[in-house]
Amino acid sequence: MLRFATPYLLLVPAVLIYLTFTVYPIFRQFNISFYDWHIFPGADNPFMGWSNYIAIFHDPVVRTASLNSFLFIVITVPIQMALGLFAAAVLTDHLPGSMFWRAAVYIPVVTSWVVVSWVFSYIFASQGGVMNAVVGLFAGHTVSIHWTAQTWTADAVIWILSIWKGVGWSFIIFLAALDGIPRQLLESARIDGASEIRVWRHVVLPSIRGAVTFVTVLLVIGAAQVFTQIFEITKGGPYNSTQSLMTYMYQQAFSNFAFGYAAALASLLAVVLFGFSAAEIRILRQQDV
Amino acid sequence: MALATRPDQTKPAIPMKGTGPGLFGIRRRNRSRLVIAVLLSLVSLGPLLYMLSLSFQPNGGLLGATVLIPTHPTVQNYVQAWTENSFSRYFVNSLIVSVATVVITVVFASLAAFAFARYKFPLKELIFYVFLASLAVPNLLLLIPQFLLMDRLHLLDSLFGLVLLYVASNLPFTIFLLRGFFEAIPREYEESFRLDGAGTLRVLVSLIVPLSLPAVAVVSMFIFSAAWDEFPVALTMINSGSHYTLPVGLADFIGVHTVAWGPFFAASVIATVPVIVVFLISLRWFRSGVSLGAIR
Numbered sequence: 001m002l003r004f005a006t007p008y009l010l011l012v013p014a015v016l017i018y019l020t021f022t023v024y025p026i027f028r029q030f031n032i033s034f035y036d037w038h039i040f041p042g043a044d045n046p047f048m049g050w051s052n053y054i055a056i057f058h059d060p061v062v063r064t065a066s067l068n069s070f071l072f073i074v075i076t077v078p079i080q081m082a083l084g085l086f087a088a089a090v091l092t093d094h095l096p097g098s099m100f101w102r103a104a105v106y107i108p109v110v111t112s113w114v115v116v117s118w119v120f121s122y123i124f125a126s127q128g129g130v131m132n133a134v135v136g137l138f139a140g141h142t143v144s145i146h147w148t149a150q151t152w153t154a155d156a157v158i159w160i161l162s163i164w165k166g167v168g169w170s171f172i173i174f175l176a177a178l179d180g181i182p183r184q185l186l187e188s189a190r191i192d193g194a195s196e197i198r199v200w201r202h203v204v205l206p207s208i209r210g211a212v213t214f215v216t217v218l219l220v221i222g223a224a225q226v227f228t229q230i231f232e233i234t235k236g237g238p239y240n241s242t243q244s245l246m247t248y249m250y251q252q253a254f255s256n257f258a259f260g261y262a263a264a265l266a267s268l269l270a271v272v273l274f275g276f277s278a279a280e281i282r283i284l285r286q287q288d289v
Numbered sequence: 290m291a292l293a294t295r296p297d298q299t300k301p302a303i304p305m306k307g308t309g310p311g312l313f314g315i316r317r318r319n320r321s322r323l324v325i326a327v328l329l330s331l332v333s334l335g336p337l338l339y340m341l342s343l344s345f346q347p348n349g350g351l352l353g354a355t356v357l358i359p360t361h362p363t364v365q366n367y368v369q370a371w372t373e374n375s376f377s378r379y380f381v382n383s384l385i386v387s388v389a390t391v392v393i394t395v396v397f398a399s400l401a402a403f404a405f406a407r408y409k410f411p412l413k414e415l416i417f418y419v420f421l422a423s424l425a426v427p428n429l430l431l432l433i434p435q436f437l438l439m440d441r442l443h444l445l446d447s448l449f450g451l452v453l454l455y456v457a458s459n460l461p462f463t464i465f466l467l468r469g470f471f472e473a474i475p476r477e478y479e480e481s482f483r484l485d486g487a488g489t490l491r492v493l494v495s496l497i498v499p500l501s502l503p504a505v506a507v508v509s510m511f512i513f514s515a516a517w518d519e520f521p522v523a524l525t526m527i528n529s530g531s532h533y534t535l536p537v538g539l540a541d542f543i544g545v546h547t548v549a550w551g552p553f554f555a556a557s558v559i560a561t562v563p564v565i566v567v568f569l570i571s572l573r574w575f576r577s578g579v580s581l582g583a584i585r
Contacts, residue, residue: 004410006404006408006489007404007407007408007410007413008404008410010400010401010403010404010408010489011400011401011404011416013396013397013400013401014397014398014400014401014420014460014464015401015416017397017453017456017457017460018420018423018457018460018461020438020457021435021438021453021454021456021457021458022423022431022457022458023419023423024434024438025431025434025435025438026426026431026434028434028437028438029430029431029433029434032433032434032437039437039440087329090322090325090326090329091322091326091329095319095322095323095326096323097326099572100330101326101327101329101330103568103569103572104329104330104333104334105329105330105333106568107333107334107337107565107568108333108336108337109514110514110518110564110565110567110568111337111518111561111564111565112517112518112520112535112536112539112557112560112561112564113518113520113536114520114536114539114540115340115536115539115557115560115561116336116337118539118543118553118557119336119337119339119340119554119557120336122343122550123336123339128351128352128354128355128356129355130339130355130357132355133355164332164333164336167333168333217425218424221424221425221426221427222427224427225427225428225429225430227429227520227521228520228521228536231520231521232540246427246429246430249430249432249433250432250521250525253432253433253436254525259433259437262433263433263434266430266431266432266433269427269430270426270427270430273425273426273427273430274422274425274426277425278425
């Protein structure tokens, strides 16, 4: 009897916390999304049906934010992966100071988003910023580009920061994957006369496919929730033009107190991302066979 | 963010470091690889070293002027950062929250991972996949219902409430990772332990967890740095200054004093050092046979 119960007892604490703080909120969110929800005690919360969802499709800021989130994903994810794989390929075999280089590439990952957002703001400051000094050096006269105050340059700063801070994460996973490839495999391919490019295509890449899937899925999910760097650097401005879906959802909920609307936005995004992750895993797995 | 470790059963027979001919036929290209390694490290560490450098520049010299190296080095920024703005309070709060998150997550995840790794029971795989499924949905998307829930539980503005949310968000991945690690430990070890009359918890505490120390250490580092860095949830749940964690305190600090760059950079350095130290300590276990990202 007791033996039968043991695994369940072991699961109780984790399951309880997970059900309360993750599973229940998912359903609660769907529920709220159908109301004009007010957080104030005693306030009336009229049922709205699907109208929050319908409003999303007519909201121009949602369009901008979707585009920004999409651009953020398609720009930062591939570049992070490419640079991470490149760094891993360079550092996988012994090099004097190996451990130092590896640690150095990973360190930005553990730093705080708030801190590095402001460090980058300072580097890209219109007056006295290092970046303007560098640009000025090439231009031959002083420049004062307002990097973080204009849409596209602000986007660029956010992308550069995010790539800089993210590379180490892809790097460390690719590094482990590359470390795990038996070197004999590479050698025998080379002895058979395969070029370095062919060795990569036919031996290295197939061996790290699992890591590629894993990194792609988790980076896309991470990129879809881009928040802090935008919140700190531009606050979504000017005129909502750098808003991401997550910063916009946050603003709707916690500045405008449109909780029902924000919950609808979050629910929609959750469904899309969940479907996307499932599809992505399936597609990348299929190539395996 | 999450990462995976797994005991290295598939370790190839030949040594991995130092002796193999490598991916680029390295013997010949050691020098160019070294140059690239230096460049990569410079780019990675550059902004952080810049922050360190600026933290020693008197605040007045940081406005509107391009400074690379402090012209009049001083520790005044550090004194000001530590003593003003309850910064030391934020530091302690962050420490409490991060350590508590690590401990509770690792304990609860170990218990659950042990159940998944060693027992057969109805609905086992279903429960496991329900845990895993949440990895496909960004945690931040649950901010609104979590806010309402914490309000109802009277856990808004509470460090304990924050810890519960952090534990919940770190559990699935930690369970996933530890399960893989626990499963790789030969059952024979456990049986001889059981014969000596050890109960389930003893087996877990004195056998399984010590044998999985590299995985436990590495995952603890990930959880620690995630909790130490976490901003949006803390921003939403915490509203009184005395309960701020470092990221919220720092954001508030720069929001209020947009001209106090010197103290801000000093505060940032203080806030960054612990997490880098934790990372450097964990490096030892990265090396001892933990193969990261061995995900199929």
